[in-house]
Each structure stands twice: as structure tokens, then as C-alpha cells.
Amino acid sequence: MLANLTTYLRHSALFIACSALTSLALAQQNAEGKWYQVEVAVFTQPENAQLAASQETFRKDITLSYGEHTQQLQSVEEASLSKHSANLAGQLDSVASQEADNNANTDVALAGEEPLSPEMINEILQTQAFVKLPVELRNLNETVGALERRNRQRILFHEAWRQPLVDPEQAAAIILAGGNHFENEQELAGTIKFGVSRYIHVHTNIWFSEFANNVGQEQQEWPMVPTPPSGNESQIADAQINLNAGLDKSKQDLWHQYDVIDTTYQNILDKSFIVTNLATLIQTRRMRSGEVHYIDHPKIGILITVIPYDGAPANN
Structure with a gap:
């Protein structure tokens, strides 16, 4: 009787532990x-x-x-421009000169006019939500x-x-x-x-x-x-x-x-x-x-x- 109870408790503890791990995995997947x-x-x-x-x-x-x-x-073009602008902003964080700012604005404007290649379009569709x-x-x-x-x-x-x-x-x-x-x-x-x-x-x-x-x-x-x-x-x-x-x-x-x-x-x-x-x-x-x-x-x-x-x- 005691042996059966011990076996039951062990199985129950194992089941609860597995359930907890599964719930944790699902929670982590949902968070990501x-x-x-x-x-x-x-x-x-x-x-x-x-x-x-x-x-x-x-x-x-x-x-x-x-x-x-x-x-x-966003359209693909808008997503490309947003990504380009974000990259330029990160690169220019340490640059305080007006000339650098002007160059950045010019680059952003040109990025919006430049046609996107099929490879660039595919990358945007695969990596941007x-x-x-x-x-x-x-x-x-x-x-x-x-x-x-x-x-x-x-x-x-x-x-x-x-x-x-x-x-x-x-x-x-x-x-x-x-x-x-x-x-x-x-x-x-x-x-x-x-x-x-x-x-x-x-x-x-x-x-x-x-x-x-x-x-x-x-x-x-x-x-x-x-x-x-x-x-x-x-x-x-x-x-x-x-x-x-x-x-x-x-x-x-x-x-x-x-x-x-x-x-x-x-x-x-x-x-x-x-x-x-x-x-x-x-x-x-x-x-x-x-x-x-x-x-x-x-x-x-x-x-x-x-x-x-x-x-x-x-x-x-």
C-alpha cells in the first residue's frame, strides 16, 4: 500500500514538473x-x-x-526607407557636424528614389514585420x-x-x-x-x-x-x-x-x-x-x- 502510494506520488511529481516545463516553454515562445x-x-x-x-x-x-x-x-518601399533612416541615425549618433546631417538627409532622400532589387525586396519581406x-x-x-x-x-x-x-x-x-x-x-x-x-x-x-x-x-x-x-x-x-x-x-x-x-x-x-x-x-x-x-x-x-x-x- 505504501509502495503504491510512493509510486503514485513520484509519477504525480514527474507529471507536474513536465507540465510546468511545457507551460514555461509555451510562455517563452509566446513572449518571443x-x-x-x-x-x-x-x-x-x-x-x-x-x-x-x-x-x-x-x-x-x-x-x-x-x-x-x-x-x-508599410509598403516595401516605406519599410526600406525606415530601415535605411534608422541605420543612418545609428551611424551618425556620434557625429555632430551639420555637414554630416545634410549628407544623411540626402542619403535618405536618394534611398526612397532608388529602385529596390529583388534580393532587397525578399530580404525586407523575410525580416521585417x-x-x-x-x-x-x-x-x-x-x-x-x-x-x-x-x-x-x-x-x-x-x-x-x-x-x-x-x-x-x-x-x-x-x-x-x-x-x-x-x-x-x-x-x-x-x-x-x-x-x-x-x-x-x-x-x-x-x-x-x-x-x-x-x-x-x-x-x-x-x-x-x-x-x-x-x-x-x-x-x-x-x-x-x-x-x-x-x-x-x-x-x-x-x-x-x-x-x-x-x-x-x-x-x-x-x-x-x-x-x-x-x-x-x-x-x-x-x-x-x-x-x-x-x-x-x-x-x-x-x-x-x-x-x-x-x-x-x-x-x-
């Missing part, structure tokens, strides 16, 4: 971030679905926000093309890129934008996050707006559509004030908020277009890698694939 190729396509629903959606009432008492830890997708992949490297081209041809659905956004996936709480919010332009605004805007814990977690914070010419008609009390983050978080954007739900007292003193509201109303009057309808898609889903995941909504649909990528330096 295994790389994946991500692809997202956002499209409008067919006309019959749009007609049904027009009968729905979407909430107006909301505040739209891009949130924190936002990340812009959040860079838009060429069309031929996408996996959803045929599916998205069929949506356009058969159902006459408009493709608002379709991009693929590579990135490390970390814990969902630490994940970057990737900025999406697409559809028709209305001055500085577009029909589709918001962010999408990809993180990994036990499963891949996808969080959408997207809004789809419909606009009309501003001819002095009633504003219909839709929330302000925010502009994408500029990187200066100390500035207070007019869009962060929810005119329908009251003042956001956590941001600034009361007098400053009234000034912001006055500015907001003036901005509304000065706009050439106003929002006539707005739908949000704010959801968190779990998915497995290698699958095509579909998120449905009365106004828009989203197709997502997340595939492990072994070409990144972090995985070698």
Missing part, C-alpha cells in the same frame, strides 16, 4: 513571438443582404477609438475575385503581411482603411489584432460608415469618426469626445472639454460630407492556423487566414 503570415479581406455584403441590413437600427451611443499600440502596415506582401503571395486571391465577379461585392480591404504573434494583451492593433474616400475619411476604418495564447485570438474594432453630401440637413447624432493615430498621444482628438454619451471627464478639465465640443460642432458644419449610417464590428474570436475564418456582419464580411511562417529570423 512565432511568426505567421496573416491575410485579411474585408468586403461589402451582397445587395439583397444590404437591403435587409438597411432595416436594422445600429447604436449611436458609442465612441469610436483606435485604442493603443496601433501599427500601420507588418510589410504588405505582393499580390502573388496572397492565398485568398481566387476567393476574393469570385466574390467580386459572382456576387458583385465590393472589396474594401485586402492585404497580407507577416508578423510575430504574442500574447493577446500585448498584440499590436493593425490599422485598416478602405472603400471610397470622403475628404479625409473612408468607408472602412478601425483596427484588427492577432494574438496567441492556446489558440489564435482575433479582435476586430472596425466601423463601416455611409456618407452623404452635407447640405445643412440634420446630423442624426452619429458618433464622430476618428482619424488614424498620428503618434502624438498628448493631443486630444475631437473624435474622442462622445457627444451622445456625455463628456469624457477623465481626459481634461471641464473648460477644455467644452472648448473641444465647440470645435467639434464647427468641424461638423465645415465638412462636405456627413455620416448617415454607421455600423461597428467589435468582436473577439478564436481560430486555428491554416484555416479560412469568416466573420459575418449585416453590412460587411471578413475573411482571415493565419499561416505559420518559418522564414523569419526569429524561427531559425
Whole structure:
């Protein structure tokens, strides 16, 4: 009896130790971030679905926000210029002369104009995250093309890129934008996050707006559509004030908020277009890698694939 109990305790201790090591390995892998190729396509629903959606009432008492830890997708050229500028900044840290600064600015300008070789493009795509992949490297081209041809659905956004996936709480919010332009605004805007814990977690914070010419008609009390983050978080954007739900007292003193509201109303009057309808898609889903995941909504649909990528330096 005692021998059996001792054997049981030994096996239990071994199991707990192995489980702890496995959990530690998973935690370390999540912290480092295994790389994946991500692809997202956002499209409008067919006309019959749009007609049904027009009968729905979407909430107006909301505040739209891009949130924190936002990340812009870059073209290959933009990524090359950013990398070149960072390298020059590091090289010139110890150089204080104006001549060196002028030379650096000239080099950066020339780097943006110089065509990239296929080898340079391939290196950027393999080593830098959040860079838009060429069309031929996408996996959803045929599916998205069929949506356009058969159902006459408009493709608002379709991009693929590579990135490390970390814990969902630490994940970057990737900025999406697409559809028709209305001055500085577009029909589709918001962010999408990809993180990994036990499963891949996808969080959408997207809004789809419909606009009309501003001819002095009633504003219909839709929330302000925010502009994408500029990187200066100390500035207070007019869009962060929810005119329908009251003042956001956590941001600034009361007098400053009234000034912001006055500015907001003036901005509304000065706009050439106003929002006539707005739908949000704010959801968190779990998915497995290698699958095509579909998120449905009365106004828009989203197709997502997340595939492990072994070409990144972090995985070698």
C-alpha cells in the first residue's frame, strides 16, 4: 500500500514538473513571438443582404477609438526607407557636424528614389514585420475575385503581411482603411489584432460608415469618426469626445472639454460630407492556423487566414 502510494506520488511529481516545463516553454515562445503570415479581406455584403441590413437600427451611443499600440502596415518601399533612416541615425549618433546631417538627409532622400532589387525586396519581406506582401503571395486571391465577379461585392480591404504573434494583451492593433474616400475619411476604418495564447485570438474594432453630401440637413447624432493615430498621444482628438454619451471627464478639465465640443460642432458644419449610417464590428474570436475564418456582419464580411511562417529570423 505504501509502495503504491510512493509510486503514485513520484509519477504525480514527474507529471507536474513536465507540465510546468511545457507551460514555461509555451510562455517563452509566446513572449518571443512565432511568426505567421496573416491575410485579411474585408468586403461589402451582397445587395439583397444590404437591403435587409438597411432595416436594422445600429447604436449611436458609442465612441469610436483606435485604442493603443496601433501599427500601420508599410509598403516595401516605406519599410526600406525606415530601415535605411534608422541605420543612418545609428551611424551618425556620434557625429555632430551639420555637414554630416545634410549628407544623411540626402542619403535618405536618394534611398526612397532608388529602385529596390529583388534580393532587397525578399530580404525586407523575410525580416521585417507588418510589410504588405505582393499580390502573388496572397492565398485568398481566387476567393476574393469570385466574390467580386459572382456576387458583385465590393472589396474594401485586402492585404497580407507577416508578423510575430504574442500574447493577446500585448498584440499590436493593425490599422485598416478602405472603400471610397470622403475628404479625409473612408468607408472602412478601425483596427484588427492577432494574438496567441492556446489558440489564435482575433479582435476586430472596425466601423463601416455611409456618407452623404452635407447640405445643412440634420446630423442624426452619429458618433464622430476618428482619424488614424498620428503618434502624438498628448493631443486630444475631437473624435474622442462622445457627444451622445456625455463628456469624457477623465481626459481634461471641464473648460477644455467644452472648448473641444465647440470645435467639434464647427468641424461638423465645415465638412462636405456627413455620416448617415454607421455600423461597428467589435468582436473577439478564436481560430486555428491554416484555416479560412469568416466573420459575418449585416453590412460587411471578413475573411482571415493565419499561416505559420518559418522564414523569419526569429524561427531559425
